Amino acid sequence: EPEAPVVEKAPDARVVLVVGDFLAGGLAEGLDVAFADNPAVRIVSRSNGSSGFVRDDFYNWPVEIKSLIETEKPSVVVVMLGSNDRQQMRVGDVREQPRSENWTKEYEHRTDALGKAIQDAKVPFLWVGMPAFGAAKMTSDMLAFNDIYHSAAQTHGGEFVDVWDGFVDENGAFVTSGPDINGQPVRLRSDDGINVTKAGKRKLAFYTEKPLAKILGLAAPGSVTTVSAPAGAPVEASKPAAAPVIVDRTAPMLLSDPALDGGTELLGAAPPAKADPNLPGEKLTVEGKAPVASPGRADDFSWPPKTPTASSETSTAVRR
Structure with missing residues (x-):
């Protein structure tokens, strides 16, 4: 694959801040490729591969996001x-099992806190859902998590x-x-059924490009925006509509009406002159x-064979 030309980003390029776990890091790589040729958009990854909402003692996203946005x-x-x-998640003094009632309530509270923190910073945001995973139980959990993320995003204007x-696949089952x-067949996931390949990272970005371009005011994913354009404002004047194409249609004609082409009768109507x-x-x-x-010719099947006459031999010689 040929290397894409490196386009230097403008000093005042619009910043897209990508946060989350190791999948967010892969998404940021895919977005880097998607916007590589746009000098007015810069992708900044501030992911933490081992982070999440459960271990807020390790990394507390609702708290950390505020300083990241300020920076x-x-x-x-x-x-x-x-x-x-x-x-397991510690709720008070109790370690709750994943997706138990108390666990789910606390999880919803923490995701809601992250959405509110971004909303309070008055920055538009996209919340990218989880993909399916190789383990069936993990896939089932991700579906439930996505419902929680969807609700948190909508509640806080994301x-x-x-x-x-x-x-x-077409049956909803995980595919490697x-x-x-x-549209070309490629490997999207690694052997562990969790991590994504280079093509998988680009595909994650593909789903994010269109809504991201809309927020940034780009006419379409991959197009170049001006660095002075305000967030959310369209920056490319729409092209004038093309003039309508005038089609000169020929009126239908009947086979019994040859006068439409200037004739008086159909071709083949007059019988041909009789041959001799x-x-x-x-x-x-x-x-x-x-x-x-003729005697002696290839199609002369008479028996016994006829002896060619002098005239027939002469005519055969002439034909040769």
């Missing part, structure tokens, strides 16, 4: 988080990006390989009678 001053925040959260269909962004019935060709086609073969 990076992003135009958009992209969140992808949750692949590490299938574990937009949920559903990537699920890009990593399952599948179509890339160009005594000609060998006419006898052969009309009566089925072949002319008598």
Whole structure:
């Protein structure tokens, strides 16, 4: 694969801040490729591979996001988080089992806190859902998590990006390989059924490009925006509509109406002039009678063979 040309980003390029776990890091790599040729958009990854909502003692996203937004001053925040959260969570003094009633209530509270923190910073954001995973139980949990993320995003003015269909087959089952962004079959996931390949990272970004471009004010994913354009404002004037194509259609005509083309009768209406019935060709086609073969010719099947006359030998020599 040829290397893409490196486009230097403008000093005042719009910042897209990507936060979350190791899948968010892969998403940021895919977005880097998607916007590589756009000098006015810069992807900044501040993911923490082992983080999640469960272990807030290790990394507390609702708290950390505030300082990240203040430091990076992003135009958009992209969140992808949750692949590490299938574990016990301490709620008060009790360790709750994953997806138990108390566990789920606390999990919803923490996801809601992250959405509110971004909303309070007055920055538009996208919340990218989890894909399917190799383990069936993990896939089932991710479906439940996605419902929670969807609710948190909508509650706080964000937009949920559903990537699920890009990593399952037509029956909704996890797939290791599948179509890339160009429809070509590629490997999307690693052997562990969790991590994503380079093509998989680009596919995650593909689902995020369109809503991201809309927030940034781009006319379409991959187009170049001006660095001075305000967030959310369209920056490319729409092209004038093309003039309607005038089609000169021919009116239908009947086979019984030859006057439409200036004629007076249909082709083949007049019978052809009759040929001389005594000609060998006419006898052969009309009566089925072949002319008598010349003695010694290839089609002379008489027996015993006739002796060619001098005139026939002369005519044969002439034909040769």
